[in-house]
Each structure stands twice: as C-alpha cells, then as structure tokens.
Amino acid sequence: MRATIATALLGTAAVLTAGCDMTVTGVGGAPSEAARGDGAGTVPVAAYPERVLWGDTHLHTDNSIDAFGFGVRLGPEQALRFARGEKVTATTGMPAQLERPLDFLVIADHSDGLGATRRLYDAPRLLIRDATLRRWHDMMHESPRQSQRAMAELITAASNGTLPPAMRDPEAQAEATEEIWGRHLDTIDRFNQPGKFTALAGFEYTLQPDGNTLHRVVIFRDGSARTRQVRPYPGIGGRIDGLWDYMAAYEQRTGGRVLAIPHNSNLSNGLMFELTMPGGGPMTADYARKRARWEPVVEATQIKGDSEAHKFLSPNDEFASFGVAGWELGNLPLTRRSTPDMFGGSYVREALKRGLTIEARTGVNPYRFGLIGATDSHTALATGDEDNFFGKHTGNEPQARRAASPQNLGTAQGRFGWNYLAGGYAGVWARANTRAEIFDALMRREVYATTGPRMTLRMFGGFDFAQGDFDGQGWVAAGYRRGVPMGGELADGGKAPVFMVEALKDPQGANLDRVQMVKGWIDAAGVAREKVYDLAWSDPAKRRMAGGKVPAVGDTVDRARASYTNTIGARQLRALWRDPDYRPGQNAFYYVRVMEIPTPRWILFDALRFKIKLPPAALAEAVAQERAYSSPIWLVSKAAPAT
C-alpha cells in the first residue's frame, strides 16, 4: 500500500515534469515525412555498400535510471547534436565535441525505470514513503558522490531483485514510460536526416539475474508511426523469451522489424552464451532458432571491457585478453566472482565455437552472429577516441582522480577507473545512410567492431578468388559478385574457401600492424577448435615469420607525451588467403582481426593533462594495440543453412 502511494506520487511528479519538459523540447515544428519514416525512397541506394558508416548503437542519456543518478543532465537532444558533430557542454561544464561526426546513433536508455531517478529526484521529499527511496532521494540531493553511491546501491538492488516496489512495478511505470518514449521518438525524428545522419529508435533491455548481465540493446528499423505503437519492454526479473515474444508481437502487429544486440557477455558469468537452455537442460532447436532469428549481432567491445577472446580459452593467441583487466573478476556489480569455467559462456570467440557444437547436435546454430563495437556511455556523449574520453558516466568525466579511483558499480572492491576502455564503434556496410539500410546491414551482419579507431575493413569469402582479382579497379565489385561479404554464409562444396581481405588505416589514426584470420571449426572428433593465422603485416621483409609467429611491430609511444609516430606499421594491408587446413564437411567460421600499432590509452592523455602519476598497475596497461573485428563468414556443410 505504501508503495502504491509512493508510486502514485512519483507518477504525479512525472506528469508535472513532463508538462514542463514538453514545452521545452516541443519547440520547433513537425519533422518532415521523410525524417519520420524508415528512409526508404528518400535517398539514392547504391548497388552495393561503397562507404562504411560509423555509429554508436548504445548510448544512455538522462532518461536512463542509472545515468541520471550518476549525474548526467544531458538528454537525447544534446546527445544527437553531439553525435552529429556539434559542440555541446558536458554535464560537468566542459565543452565537448567529436573530432569527426558519426553517421548514425541509437539512444538506448534502460527500459526499466525509464526516467525514474529523475522523478525520484524531483519528487517532494515529504511524500516519499519508502525508506530506501527517501534515502536515495536524499543522497542524490546531497552531493554527486553520494548520488553515485545511491546508484551503486540501486544497481545492486536491481541485480538482487530488491528494488523498491515503486520502481519495479511495470504497470506503475507504464504511464511515465509511454510519455517519455513518445517524446523521445519525436526528438529522434527531428534529428533524423536520411542520407546525412540517421537516428534509430531503440532501448536497452536490462535482464541481469543475480547481477549477471544478459543485457540487450533493442533496435527498430521503423519510423515513429510504428514504434509509437509499443513501449520499451522491461527486463529486470524477466526471461529472455519474454523479449523475443515482445519482438515477434511488434513485427506482427505493426509490420515493422526489430532486432536485439547482446552486450557485456564478459560480465555475465558464463550465462550469455550457454551450451544449455537458460537454467539447464539441452538446448532445443526451437530455442536456438529464436536466438539466431532475433539476435543477429553481438556487441563485442565497449567501455566496460572487450569480450572477443580470453587467454584462458585461447592460450595460443598472443593478442587475447584485450580489455579484460578488472572486468574478468566477476559480474556487473561484483556480487558474484567469476571462475575460469564460466569464461566459455562469456567470450565471443568461444560462443561462435559453441554455436557450431550446438548446430552439430540440433541442426541449428544459435550463435551465428556478427560483431560490432559501441560505447555504452552514460554521459549522453558517444565518445570513442582515446584522446577525447568523457567517461563511463558523469561521475568519471575528465578529472584528475578518475584513472586511479575505484569504480565499483556495486559495493564490492576490485575495479578501477583505468579498467574502462575508451569505447568502441560500429562500422556498418550499408547501401545508404537511412534507418532501413543500416538496420538491414545489421540483419545481414555486414558490420564490424572497432575499439574506437575508424579503420576500413573489407572481407569477402568465395571459392574461386585468385590473386589476379585484385588487379585493376573494382575488386570489391568482384567480391560481391562472386562471393559473400562479412556476415555471409558459404555452402561447403568440397573446396577450400578463399578470402579477399583488405584493411585501410584510420585516416586520422595509427598505422596497422597486421591483419589476422581467426578460424573456428569442429574437427573430425567433434571437438570445437580455433586457430589464428597472420595474413598480412607491415614490413614483411624485415619481420620474417619464425616458429609460426610474426615478430612484434615495435612501439613508438612516448609515455611522457602521450604520443606515437606512424614510422612503423602500414597504411594498407591486403591478402588473398585460402584455408590451408580445410577439411570437407567440417563446419567453420572465419573472422578477421585487424591490429593497429601500439598507441597511448586514455589514461596516458589524462596523466599528461592533469599532471598525475599513474599507479603501476595502470601504467602497465597505458599503451594498447587497438583493433577491429569483422563479422564472421560461415562455412556450412548442410544443404540448408540454419538461418
């Protein structure tokens, strides 16, 4: 009963707030018809993708329950302005601008408790009956630090299922959610400019049993006429099939399209990519089919760590375990520690292998997914560059202490500011910059992940490519004509697959060290295996392969100045590669990893800017080789591919 009163009052506060905000954001007329739809028919569409589009599929603003509590006061409008290249003022007062604009943005605020912390913050104290809510209200008003503590408690409570009823009850949140969602859709329509800058509708589904992240970003293909017919679907306390049912119902009811992108598998304690059904028992073909149907892409890298590969699982991969420091210790709030037996379900490469294993048993591969990077920034600022890192959330926007201070989302210890990566981006091979074309590229997995730099990566798989195909202009067209691009499937016809691969450096960034092929397959004994091949590397005359290894590229980073030089590495790396270990009938996947030369991480820029001394553990991780991961191409021996 008390909870109901609190809810009603929070709701009232929401309506009041909403009324005011509407006047502010409601300024300006209606967006054009073209901006409100999915973009089809508004701009010319190329025969095949010619230019990679850069964007962030995972950004939080002040509508997110935790982001607001962490202090952010920038909303979707500022987020969109920033992403398209304008200068904005960050919450903590600093001017913020991207060196290069993005081509698209998905604002993915948590569906659970959308706008709830703002309502709590704004609610009259006297009327908050719930003791926990009142305490959080007081902490939020007391100081930024206390507000961040309150959020750490809130995240732990959400993980343990002990959120105050007023925040948990979806019915109670429904009205406020609907209002915020409607306003949000209007805002993104105003910024959506087909051909120039695309704003897609989406939200984050925050399922986290016991604090193990099973989070997904949900993205819609459609304009507001369709997306307005639904509300963001809440995650806490639910089951993943509930989300898929919601997605199916959306498509059926509106004729639209929707997809989901799992992320932070590294914090799932092995639950993101299980070999079994959730909760145990052999995975059914039906479950595997649904998973593959709704989740075509996985976010492999972001601020809260990189999930590509772990040394425990890939001991022969010298570049594995990138961005795992701190994150590998346990789940999101660190309420449960990780043990190595959990890693298999937490890292992407192993998941791709598990997909083959499950496919061998059920005939369906649940984990046939492509890869992207994102920021998951909670500052409304989609920053991915090391020299322009605005922090995971407003509590660690640029300031002298952020690199060394503990950054525990929960109450346990073990993670520090320097564990954060600067954030990744998604490279999307779309035929035009519209909602429909970007969505379709994600669906066909013609996308890749980077840890921030914007290197161009092309990959085609086929059976009859030859070195001569590179000659002249237009080998890319041949790639499309006679093969499949990244994300595609090849039917095994008894011949070794051949791949055409090229990486171009980020025009404003560092040179490239090497291009690698990561292969996973099921061997004759039915065991899932993996191998990393070096395809091309800089200075091959000097860097001779020895014992199957290419010597390290070197390191030009000046630690004191946070600088590097492009005196090593290559601007372009290209290879034609035929799988030397091909065996007919063995299902396999192939994805490309591009390595940059070593460059300073954001903590070195911080050290220079704030004249601080980094702790030894941070100094050891102050230089990194940033990278890109392509979506895989699968070699499928069955006559009928599963997806």
Next chain:
Amino acid sequence: MSDPPRSSSAQRGSALKKVLREPLVHFLLAGAAIFAVLGWRGEPGDPASRTIHLTREDQARLSVNFAQVMGRPPTQAELDAVIARWVREEVLYREALRLGLDDGDAVVRKRLAQKMDLIAASAADTEQPSDEALQKWLESHPERFAQEMKLTFDQLYFTSRGRAVVAQTLLGGGADWTRVGDPVSLPARFDQAERSAVEAEMGGEFARALERLQPGPEWQGPVESALGWHLVRLSRREPGTLPPLAAIRQRVEDDWRAETGRLRQDAAYRTLRRAYTVTIDR
C-alpha cells in the same frame, strides 16, 4: 573602460528601454509582482477558494496535451480519466499550498524558477516568424544551413609516390586508366561526394588538395592522402551553397525557435537580476 561613460550608459539605457517595451517583460514583471504580493500576504492565492471550475478551454488544453503524447485525440473515457486526474491533482495542490508545503522545498523552488524560464521562452513557441526574419536568420548562420562542397572525381591509388609518377607517364602515353592503379578497396569513382565524406575516408590533407585542383579531363597529382598516393581526375567541384529559404524553411524555423527561446530566457533573467543586490561571503 576606454569608452566615454556617457555613450556606454546611453547604450545601456536604450537597451533597457527596448527590453521594457517587450510585452513579455511586462508579463514577467507582473508575475514577479504577484508572487511578491502573495508572499507578503502570507496566504496562498486561489487556494482559499474551494471551487474548482474546469472551463471548456481547460479541457481542450488537457486534450491537446494528451494528443501530443499519444499522437491521437483522447476518447471520451480517456478524457474523463485525464480530467479526474487533473482535479485530484488540483485539490491536493491547493491543500498543499494551504499547508505551506511549498515553503523551503527545494523542488518547488526549482520548479517555479524553471517555470519563469519557460514563460520567458514560451512566446517563441507560438510566434510565427516572418519570412524576412527567417531569411535573416539563415544568412547570419550559414555554417548551420549551408550545403557542403560536393566533389565528383576518379582516383587511382598508389602505394608510393614513385609508382604514381610512373603511372602518370603511362597515362600520358594513352594507357588504360583502369589498369594502372595499385589494388585498393576504395571506390575509383566519387560522384557528388560531400567534402566531409571524402575527408572521413581519405583524410583532411586529400580533401584540401582537391579544393586546390582545377577541374578538367586530365589526371592530376600525385596527391597524398592518409592512405597512400593518388592520381585524381576532378570533373566537378560544386561549392558549398546556402539553399533558398523555401527549401529548408522548417529547419531554419526550428533553429530560430530553439535559439530565440534561449536568448529570451537570458534577457528576461538579466532584467530581473538587475533589481537584486546579491552579496556572497567568501
């Protein structure tokens, strides 16, 4: 402070006069006066009354609010529910004022301050700017509305300057251009590409070089980019232009509205602020 005092105070005087002529400012000052009087009387205003009268206009406003959120007008049942909620809120609101619950409440304080800001900006919400005003706005903010320079060209890629120079000689001798470049995944043809797109793909140096070349049928260069060396055949360069107002009226109006609102908030605040003496202990 090298200005003659007279001229600067005269300027300030005329600015003040201009501000004082604004109906908006009258509104604000009247509002401030009412607050002051109510505060002095120590009694809530209307709350004394226990009559709630919801006019047709009030109902229409609630209906419009609903439609703005839901994208459709409410049904009668929905409107009844909205009205019931509104009445409930009004009763609680008046009783809260009667109890003086607004006193010393940080949230109420902030909300009322926000409201003042909103009132200041609200005129810009409904005002219909004239074509002349928008044309002036468009011209005074070209960086926001100008279309970018567009470049139409073919490019051949080379891994070194030397290779590009040799190829240029071959092209001069009539070689087939599609056979002389080094392999690369970049498109050979860029058709009306925006300058920023060219820069994103090849780097700023290359985009700047293309601004300097003369359009023509011959292969020019070598030009260095972030990725290597290029020979370029620039067929067209369309300068960045300001589109006519008619083509982008909505965008200009949106921008005008958003910024005018902000400017008016600032102006209104400055006017009110002048009446206050603020001392801050250090």
